[in-house]
Amino acid sequence: MTHDSSRKRKRKPVSEDELSEFLRRYGRKAPKRGEPNDRQYDRRLEERIKRLPPEEFDDLLRGND
Secondary structure (H helix, E strand, C coil): CCCCHHHCCCCCCCCHHHHHHHHHHHCCCCCCCCCCCCCCCCHHHHHHHHCCCHHHHHHHHHCCC
């Protein structure tokens, strides 16, 4: 089985708006009564953010272009 480099999927860059919405949802406090793991956020976006180079992630957090 050979890998065709032209078939690689290109990753969509993470925007500042996506990152801020993700962080808002990810970091919210759990309710006193209820499931602590009920946060609804995009798992695919979480994976894209985890794969960002540290410099790019830092630039997004600081709002640098």
